[in-house]
Amino acid sequence: MQKIGVFVCWCGSNIAGTVDVAAVVEAVKKIPDVAYAVDYKYMCSEEGQKLIKDAVVEYGLDRLVVCSCSPRMHEATFRKCAESIGINPYMVEIANIREQCSWVLKDVAVATEKAIQLAKAAIAKVRFNDPLHPGQSQVVKRALVIGGGIAGIQTALDIADAGYKVDILEKEPTIGGKMAQIDKTFPTLDCSACILTPKMVDAACHENITIHTYSELEAVSGYVGNFDVTIRKKARSVKAEICSGCGICTEKCPARKTPSEFDEGLRNRGAIYIPFAQAIPKVPVIDREACLKFKTGKCGVCSIVCPNKAIDYTQEDELITEKYGAIVLATGFELIDLDKYGELGYGRSKNVITSMQLERLTNAAGPTEGHLVCPATGKEPKSVVIVSCVGSRDTTERGKTYCSKVCCMYNAKHAMYIREKYPNVDVTVFYIDVRTPGKGFDEFQRRAVEEYGVHYVRGQVGKVLSDKDGNLTVFASDLNSGKHLMLNPDLVVLACAVKPAKDARKLASMLTASIDTNDFYVEAHPKLRPVESPTAGIFLSGMCQGPKDIPETVSQAGAAAAKVIGLLAKDKLMTNPCTAKCNEKICSGCLTCTKVCPYGAISGVEKEVITLNGTREKRVVAVVNEALCQGCGACTVACPSASMDLQGFTNKQILAEVDALC
């Protein structure tokens, strides 16, 4: 006879406030095989666990049901508790009477009844639990960081410093990301390049770091500790090993019609180009879509002028395969398209620019060498209007529902840049709210108003009109005075919303990492596991997880690195034994399961099997690779002969639960 122990937790008043726990205990005591039932204030506490252990010894319990919070919270705790007293940890079932009962119900009678039902279902299931034993898998001591911006660089440096090998994968021709484009950083106004480029050099020189620029993720398979990754290293058309980075080719290239991505389209670059002077690696790349040699077969100027004969038009994409133990996503952000905000004049007037363009216009290494000019006229502006929340906090289909978080601070920074260098230029910032939580942040924004004389107007800009001479008229409202304003600035700066990099969705599906409706990667727990993806072995760093500024990104990068180091430091990983198992006796070998398995864990193997009538025959059956199986259960529902079963969640167990409820 089975001896089931049922332990009902109060969770302080979280459960006991809505559920009559004593009634639950009384109800389950009447169920056959329940040898012992008790309630306690905090079952997860040391005292509570001791109560479980003592009961196991006293009543000789062999299976446990804990009626408490979500299994995501304390299943591991109670499994460990069971193991310590000699019960297989998989003989423990959790009935979630908090999240699925007391927290969502108000009526005590209803909640108590539901708690009893949930307990009954768990008891019905635990009768069919079998002891399961986790396997072990090796950990490859190497990490992959996808994205070479400040998040990726910092994560890679921290992992590398701990003594592990790291590869950085960057789709652009250089590492550095968005931070390399920025002029100065808030709230200290120190030069962005001055603090970023040393880190780029550190990463490039580190013996444990390998950088793959101009490369993309081609394919990934495997699981935590053992990812098999294929990287596509796109053809640069330049032999990196002999190029000296002199840049003569980039100067002589005659195809100069492509807007520079790095300078946000404020100047054109050649078809062969180095994004910026401090690029790493400092090796040019040929944009084959713009290059005359590739388009027409004529030209070849770069190969003629190259002193090292490094140009190679025949170079082809290279595929690199490598094994990794952990993957960090640090794919960063981009700004939203402003096509849907036609009323703000972006694209119609060159003097309406994005904040990122302003960074390039004020940057000493930018297209104007740091002289602030109106792009349309080339003249210094007399007055500038900065518009915040363009596309942020917008629940319509035009924008993004979230606050982009960084704009309030960079608007104050931009206003200060301008007022510092050009005290005669009038700067007006239109805002809905000024959101400046952060160390020294509010003081920074107030300095813009109090010391730099920046006008802050509470209200929004409605529309920006441009007449035939290119003069701008801004229509806005001043909510504090209730006035309707009309201004004539020379330059309008739009602080547009940030959004995840456009590859985020594609990468998420390749890595089975979850994303939210805005394509930001989802963390395993918003508070307690903020740098891990729900998929084991995938970690998150920087803006790809949600809007954040540089200090926060660097902190998160360090946190993600710590988690990766914690994983790589292990010699072996315990695998989850709740994997699919094929009953070869009844498997017909149709292999429908192989088509639905998202992890490629099932394959058809021809082998000798014993059939239902006891005869031996050789045929194809489905075989599950337990190391790859994540226990999702897709195969069990797809299998037409019900020969696939998920251990720990067998068809028998699930049906027993349903029977107990109906």
Added chain:
Amino acid sequence: MVITEKEKAEMLSQLAATNVSHCIQCGRCSANCPVAWKMDVLPHRMVYALLNGEADTLLEANSPWKCLSCFACAQRCPKGVSPAAIMEAVRLTAIRSQGGNKLNPNELENYNDKLPQQALVAAFRKYNK
């Protein structure tokens, strides 16, 4: 029967059928309004007044009568609120409270047959109780 201001505000809310609780008072509606400079209560204030149940503020404002129904406010509202709908609700309430039915379906033959059908339907909606 005396209708309280609160009841008037509820009727206006029903007529406007726009969720004013979504408004974050950014003022983009007022900034976009081509006739805001003629209004005594700016569109964002109209939304705020409805949110606070100030029906008299709404009904006494000149704004609904300046409003062009261009819907720029509604189209550019980041929260999907429609100040234009509130303007229309005020106009309807004001018109409906004056006199009885102004259109009689039995006298339709007296109207100009060149009158667009849409105008006729709109007129019935506006001028009939």
